[in-house]
Structures are given as C-alpha cells and as structure tokens.
Amino acid sequence: MMKRTVIRGTGRYVPPRLVTNDDLSQWMDTSDEWIRQRTGIEQRYWVPEEGGVGSSDLGLEASKIALQRAGWAPEDLDLIIFATLSPDLFFPGCGCIMQHKLGLAATPALDIRQQCTGFLYGLTTADAYIRSGLANRILLVGAEVHSTGLDISTAGRDVAVIFGDGAGAVCLESLESNEPIGVLGSALHADGKFANSLMVEVGSSRLNPRISHELIDEGRHYPVMDGKAIFKLAVQKLPEVVIEVLKKAGLDLEAVDLLIPHQANLRINQFFAHSMKLPEEKVFNNIQRYGNTTAASIPIAFDEALEMNRIGDGSTVVFLGLGAGLTWGAVVARLGP
C-alpha cells in the first residue's frame, strides 16, 4: 500500500471591509471600467484601515473552518505550513504566530515564501512529508494582507487595484491506498532571473540601513511590477506546466473536471483556457470578487468551488499558478471520500 495525501477539509476567510473599484477611484486616478477591462476585478476585501490585523489572523479564521470540517482539533496536527508574502513580522514567520493562536505549544510550523505559488509549493511539501512518513496530519494555509503595503495614490495604481486580502486553508491527511486518490502529481519551477519583475525591495538586507526616510520618500517599500512581462510569462508557462503535471500523473486533460488557477488576472486565465482549448466552465475564476490574494487565491477558489458543488468526491482537479520569484507550477489531485 502507498501513502497518499488526501484533502480532508477546507476553509476560507476574507476581512469584512469591502472595497469596490469606485472606492479606489476616490483615492487614485483609475476607473471601474479600466479595472474590469484589464483585470476582471470588481471588488476586493481589505483589512481595517487602522491596522491590527495580520496574515496570521486571517489564516487563523480560515484554519478554524478547515479544521472543523475535517473534524480535527489543533492538537491532531503534526505540522503547520503557512504560505505568505505578507507576514505579520519580518521574522519569525506566520506559521509560529498562528500556531500559538491555535493554542498549540510544540507543533512544528514553517513558512513558505513563494508568493502566488505558495499553495502549490506548500501542497507539494506537505505531500513529501506525508509520503515519507514524517507527518500524518498537516494544516496548509495561504494568507495575505496586501492592503497595508500598497501605494494607493495614482503612482501605485497599476499594482494597488489588483490585490486583495484573504486566507484559505486545507487539512491534509495520510491515507494508505493503492487507488489513485489525493495528490497525484506535482510540477514546480522557479527562475530567479525575473526576481525584479515583481518585488518589494525595502526593508532589505542588502541595503544598509535596511530602511531609511530617504528610501521611504522614494517609495521603495512598495511593490513594483512589470505587469506586461508577468502577463506574457503566465500565458506561456501555465499551459506548459499543466501538460507537464498531467504527463507525470499519467492523465489526459479530458480526465480533469476542474482547473483552479491562481487568480492574478481574469484575462490571463481566459488566455490559458483558450490556448488549452478548454471550455470556460472548466476553469474556475473568482477574481471578480476577491482580487488577487496571492498565496490565498488557490485555496480560496478551491473552497468556493467545493461549496458551489463544481467539484466533489471523485473529481480530478488541477491547481496551477505563476507569480513573483519567478515561480510557477501545477498540482493534480483526485478528491476522495
């Protein structure tokens, strides 16, 4: 019998502050029409303006739901994997902070800094832990608070309109089975040549001091993005990596019930569907309502797709994404009872 990684429970959480495109156009020179046309985004949720809510807080809420659906107590966990690019603190990681909020005192916790592919790298890491027998029950969380780090003036509009806050979580369990169930294959990639295409530079260990009034005056603590370059890379690499992962798993595209891409831009996902000759309903999108929530976007979409009965027990799903790093990848899984 083989050890396999099966998904037991999912959860999602977004903060209550709804920010529409019209809200954004009060703070910067943009419009609902521009944002919808270029990105598909209609609204996003942001944490309270006064602060005090970090990624660990959003992750905690999503985790509580996932744990409850799996029927697990926090004490049942062997490992917590927390994916975020917007940690509560520069260090230590959010995994440790959330672990304490779950009431745990010794459960190992690690952070993954893979941005939009954080969930894919996290799921693959969890699968390796489970297959090797190092862990039986893992909580994987993707959570982001972007809003407190965005330039919401016109200078930052290309980035600020895209990002939303939120969290998604999944419970992963070891199952001995010879059936093709759970995680069936994974393909992960990175190319650091493109690190500067999407990054936040300050505070940075290569600057001394890491942060200063001058750097802040120059706005170098805000994310910078070469949107066109990222767009082109995404539409090229996402089809390639999906073909690669299906080949690894010995599956045809026809065997896939739903593809759940990272929600970076509705146009990217439409390009992807078109180039794979997939009907629109086979590719799940919810960026319209959440914006791009980076490491949270795939688990939020997965939880919603389950809730909407777009998928269920027996469904084969492919998770895929590309983002800062540059990193990209895909994971194929069969959901099971």
Ligand SMILES: CC(C)(COP(=O)(O)OP(=O)(O)OC[C@H]1O[C@@H](n2cnc3c(N)ncnc32)[C@H](O)[C@@H]1OP(=O)(O)O)[C@@H](O)C(=O)NCCC(=O)NCCS
């Ligand atoms: C960001 C993105 C929507 C920009 O769309 P684009 O078609 O490339 O637009 P450009 O950057 O060329 O800008 C076109 C014009 O719109 C303007 N513009 C940029 N942001 C704007 C905004 N929020 N509102 C109004 N106008 C805006 C630009 O200033 C530019 O004006 P100009 O022609 O007078 O110079 C698009 O490149 C994208 O989505 N890329 C992928 C990004 C991504 O996926 N990031 C996350 C990776 S995980």
